[in-house]
Amino acid sequence: MRLFEGTEFDRPLRCEVCEELDEDCTCPLPAVELTPPRKQIARLGVEKRKRGKLMTVVRDLIDEHEHLPDLLTQLKNHCGAGGALKDGIIEIQGDQIDRVREKLTSLGYRTKG
Numbered sequence: 125m126r127l128f129e130g131t132e133f134d135r136p137l138r139c140e141v142c143e144e145l146d147e148d149c150t151c152p153l154p155a156v157e158l159t160p161p162r163k164q165i166a167r168l169g170v171e172k173r174k175r176g177k178l179m180t181v182v183r184d185l186i187d188e189h190e191h192l193p194d195l196l197t198q199l200k201n202h203c204g205a206g207g208a209l210k211d212g213i214i215e216i217q218g219d220q221i222d223r224v225r226e227k228l229t230s231l232g233y234r235t236k237g
Contacts, residue, residue: 158188161232168228168237170219180221182214182228195231202227 128134139149167183182199185192196214200207203223207216216224225235 156189158191159186162234165234165236166228168221168225168235170221177217178219180216180219180224182216182224183212185212185214185233187212198231199224199227 137146138144139146139151141151142149144150164185166185169181169183171179171181173179180203185195192209192212192214196207196209199214199216203216203218203220205217205220207214209215221237228235
């Protein structure tokens with residue numbers, strides 16, 4: 125006897141629309157609508173961390189469908205610096221506020237700070 129035998133977890137996953145198995149389903153994927161960058165305001169700032177290290181932070185961006193990691197990668201490549209994503213806040217190492225503002229503006233975001 126298997127652990128989930130006879131329960132809903134024992135059965136293969138099926139499409140909610142056509143009831144076919146997920147691997148056999150031919151339904152079109154629903155369109156994902158993201159908030160356009162021109163409707164978002166990125167708040168930029170430079171913070172001082174331990175031992176006098178500076179970090180450029182980008183706040184108040186909407187994280188829909190996990191697009192912030194891609195944006196972080198673009199900003200890190202543009203600035204030539206390391207960075208991280210913590211609790212929806214993008215952090216770039218060093219005082220890179222001018223470069224970050226330039227990249228976000230070219231992507232269509234409005235910036236403050």
